Amino acid sequence: MAGDAAGVVSVDGSREPVWERSISDVNEQILVNLRSPHPSFYVAFVIAVLCLLTGVGFVAAHTIYGLGLWNFAPPSMWAVDITNFVFWVGIGHAGTLISAILFLFRAKWRNSVNRSAEAMTIFAVICAAIFPLIHMGRMWLGAYWALPLPNTNNMWINFRSPLVWDVFAISTYFTVSLLFWYMGLVPDLASIRDRTKGFKRLVYGFMSFGWRGTAKQWHHYEAGYGFLAALATPLVLSVHSIVSWDFAMSIQPGWHTTIFPPYFVAGAILSGCAMVYTLLVPVRYMFRLEQFILKEHLEACIKLTLLTSTIVFYAYAIEFFVAWYSGAPYEWAIFEKRAIGPYAFYFWTMVFCNCIFPLAFWSKSIRNNIPVTFVICVLINVGMWFERYNIIISSLAEDFLPGSWGHYEPGLWEMVITVGSFGLFFTFFLIFCKFFPIVSLSEIKLIMPKPLRGGGKHHH
Amino acid sequence: MATSSTDAKNAAGPGSGVFAVFKYLDDTCNVIEKIRDRQDFRGHEVFTPTSYHEIEHASNFGSSPVRFFTLIGGLTGVTLGFALALFMDYDWPIIVGGKQAGVLSIPAYVVIGFELTILLGAIATIAGMLIMGRIPNPKVPVVDPRTTDDRFAVFVPGATLDGPQAKLLKDHGAEEIRITRI
Numbered sequence: 001m002a003g004d005a006a007g008v009v010s011v012d013g014s015r016e017p018v019w020e021r022s023i024s025d026v027n028e029q030i031l032v033n034l035r036s037p038h039p040s041f042y043v044a045f046v047i048a049v050l051c052l053l054t055g056v057g058f059v060a061a062h063t064i065y066g067l068g069l070w071n072f073a074p075p076s077m078w079a080v081d082i083t084n085f086v087f088w089v090g091i092g093h094a095g096t097l098i099s100a101i102l103f104l105f106r107a108k109w110r111n112s113v114n115r116s117a118e119a120m121t122i123f124a125v126i127c128a129a130i131f132p133l134i135h136m137g138r139m140w141l142g143a144y145w146a147l148p149l150p151n152t153n154n155m156w157i158n159f160r161s162p163l164v165w166d167v168f169a170i171s172t173y174f175t176v177s178l179l180f181w182y183m184g185l186v187p188d189l190a191s192i193r194d195r196t197k198g199f200k201r202l203v204y205g206f207m208s209f210g211w212r213g214t215a216k217q218w219h220h221y222e223a224g225y226g227f228l229a230a231l232a233t234p235l236v237l238s239v240h241s242i243v244s245w246d247f248a249m250s251i252q253p254g255w256h257t258t259i260f261p262p263y264f265v266a267g268a269i270l271s272g273c274a275m276v277y278t279l280l281v282p283v284r285y286m287f288r289l290e291q292f293i294l295k296e297h298l299e300a301c302i303k304l305t306l307l308t309s310t311i312v313f314y315a316y317a318i319e320f321f322v323a324w325y326s327g328a329p330y331e332w333a334i335f336e337k338r339a340i341g342p343y344a345f346y347f348w349t350m351v352f353c354n355c356i357f358p359l360a361f362w363s364k365s366i367r368n369n370i371p372v373t374f375v376i377c378v379l380i381n382v383g384m385w386f387e388r389y390n391i392i393i394s395s396l397a398e399d400f401l402p403g404s405w406g407h408y409e410p411g412l413w414e415m416v417i418t419v420g421s422f423g424l425f426f427t428f429f430l431i432f433c434k435f436f437p438i439v440s441l442s443e444i445k446l447i448m449p450k451p452l453r454g455g456g457k458h459h460h
Numbered sequence: 461m462a463t464s465s466t467d468a469k470n471a472a473g474p475g476s477g478v479f480a481v482f483k484y485l486d487d488t489c490n491v492i493e494k495i496r497d498r499q500d501f502r503g504h505e506v507f508t509p510t511s512y513h514e515i516e517h518a519s520n521f522g523s524s525p526v527r528f529f530t531l532i533g534g535l536t537g538v539t540l541g542f543a544l545a546l547f548m549d550y551d552w553p554i555i556v557g558g559k560q561a562g563v564l565s566i567p568a569y570v571v572i573g574f575e576l577t578i579l580l581g582a583i584a585t586i587a588g589m590l591i592m593g594r595i596p597n598p599k600v601p602v603v604d605p606r607t608t609d610d611r612f613a614v615f616v617p618g619a620t621l622d623g624p625q626a627k628l629l630k631d632h633g634a635e636e637i638r639i640t641r642i
Contacts, residue, residue, distance in 0.1 A: 022610075023509070023510075023610045024609065024610040026609075026610070027608070027609045027610070148544060148548060154552060155552050155554075156548035156549070156551060156552050156554075157548070158554045158556065159545040159548065159549060159565070159568055159569060159572060160554070160556045160557075160559065160565060160568040161556075165568075165571040165572065165575075168571070168572055168575040168576070169571070169575050171575075171579075172575040172576070172578055172579040175579055175582070175583070176578060176579065176582040179582055179583070179586050180582070183586060183589060186595075187510070187608070190608055191509075191608040191609065193602070194602055194605035194608045194609075195605065209590070209595040209596035209597065210595050210596055210597035210598055210599075210600040211593075211595055212507065212597075212600055212602075212603075212607075213507050213508055213509065213607055213608055214505045214506060214507055214508075215492075215505075215506035215507075215508055215515055215516070215519050215521075216505075216521070216593075217593040217594075217595070218508060218510075218511040218515070218516070219511075219516055219519070219521045219524055220524045220525075220526050220588070220589055220592035220593050221511065221589055221593060222511045222516070222524075223523070223524035223526045223527065223589075224524070224526045224529075224530075224585045224586070224588055224589035224592075225589075227526065227527065227530045227581075227585045228582055228585050228586075231530070231534075231578050231581050231582050231585070232578075232582070234574075234578065235578050238571075238574060238575070242571060441510075442509065442510040442511065443510070445509060445510040445610075446510055446511070446512070450485050450512070450514075451483060451484050451485050451610065452484055452485055452486050453484040453486050453487055453633065454486065
């Protein structure tokens with residue numbers, strides 16, 4: 001096949017990446033890193049655990065002293081707690097999009113990143129689920145009051161409330177993501193089982209359910225995997241829509257708008273793809289996976305980030321336009337305040353980080369420049385956090401009645417729990433990296449050159 | 461073509477036969493196409509490192525029954541979701557915005573019904589994948605660890621090294637043939 005330095009052009013005209021490894025290398029070279037990662041892994045792990053411990057400290061203080069630790073006061077009854085909740089749920093969505101939606105679209109680049117992306121989803125949803133519990137104050141009661149259980153008040157939960165929809169949506173999302181991730185891991189755990197001895201072999205053998213990799217097992221596995229992907233796809237779109245309805249189903253100006261579901265979903269994918277990139281670049285370096293997570297795969301992730309960034313940019317613009325065009329005074333007042341009012345810093349940071357900086361991704365050389373792209377992706381996540389903060393606080397702080405207006409700024413404990421949630425996320429993710437294959441062993445073999453007697457020609 | 465009962469018999473109990481290892485995908489597919497309907501290869505198993513669709517195509521398995529698990533799980537989910545919300549709303553109506561309990565509140569219940577559809581559909585699909593794949597299976601010996609690495613393998617129960625099955629496998633590019641039990 002004719003080719004050039006960037007890759008081989010295959011029969012359908014698409015550019016195939018150049019693989020310097022064959023499928024025989026996959027198991028050895030990915031699994032060897034389970035034993036001996038780069039020392040920076042340990043540094044990262046210690047930092048993550050320290051951050052996690054600050055979060056644990058927060059939860060302890062919060063349990064003793066209550067919600068008064070936070071800075072919030074009427075009218076801002078939701079603040080950094082719900083900001084973090086929506087932020088983490090959003091990050092989880094890119095993992096499911098990459099795993100499930102791109103599976104249905106048969107996007108090849110997904111196979112090298114999907115295992116980490118799915119793991120990211122699960123840990124992000126765990127981080128997210130903590131926040132509604134914390135924000136209830138007495139989380140030991142709140143944990144079961146949200147469920148449709150019989151109680152001494154003879155009352156049931158209010159199924160018309162988006163907060164109850166959230167309970168069902170997030171639980172479903174977590175369960176389905178966990179099942180999807182785990183079933184995907186089963187063949188890889190069997191690979192590890194076949195390459196270890198003693199206690200480790202017992203543990204991995206147990207976890208892999210005795211998977212043998214017969215053609216019949218793969219047949220049922222692929223069928224089921226396809227259905228799980230098909231089920232998870234509407235979940236990506238619906239779960240964050242339901243989260244957006246936490247705001248849109250109210251009557252607050254700036255919240256009560258029908259654009260929220262697509263706007264939030266696009267924003268979720270944006271922050272999630274940026275987080276996937278932020279995770280994969282160091283992991284690729286620490287675990288020496290440059291020959292498996294190729295530059296082309298990272299670039300594809302960035303293209304997705306660019307796409308969702310343009311959608312989010314459009315959503316910001318159209319929100320503004322419709323707020324003005326509608327003639328609704330409270331709606332327009334909120335938008336004016338976002339741009340030039342007390343929270344203008346958060347607003348403009350959000351606009352620059354989410355919309356302006358990602359415009360650099362239109363340039364191929366920047367997309368392929370890993371350090372620059374990494375910085376922009378970190379900034380995107382900062383911007384997305386600020387976006388949720390902006391939406392929540394600006395609409396609450398100064399809404400209909402001037403007599404109720406107040407001002408909120410985050411305090412120390414808010415920063416502590418935010419840092420703590422990042423600590424939890426990275427701790428879990430690094431533990432995952434140490435004990436599980438970061439790249440899906442069986443799926444990456446599917447996109448690598450096939451072992452053909454004819455000589456490794458790539459055909460579909 | 462092997463039936464599911466012979467599959468269960470091979471997976472559970474001991475039985476010796478010929479085990480041939482192949483390096484190349486196209487060789488393995490040729491072999492599968494040749495042996496899948498032959499009587500002397502009844503009960504054969506093919507081992508692959510990943511789910512190549514060429515193997516799937518050559519094996520001609522037909523549709524997997526996992527789809528029925530998904531369907532039943534999904535239908536149960538949507539029924540349960542609406543039933544839960546409707547029952548609880550009738551039992552203690554929480555009237556919000558003048559919306560009476562029951563049919564008039566259906567739009568809110570769609571969310572619950574939808575989420576439970578996905579949840580029970582996914583759980584049922586997993587159950588289907590496990591049941592149809594006959595896992596968890598604690599008794600399985602690992603025949604050859606290379607089949608989860610980069611080699612393909614075909615196991616023919618009841619065959620011997622000097623039989624016609626071994627000859628066919630050797631002629632189609634088997635890298636290695638031996639007697640083993642699975």
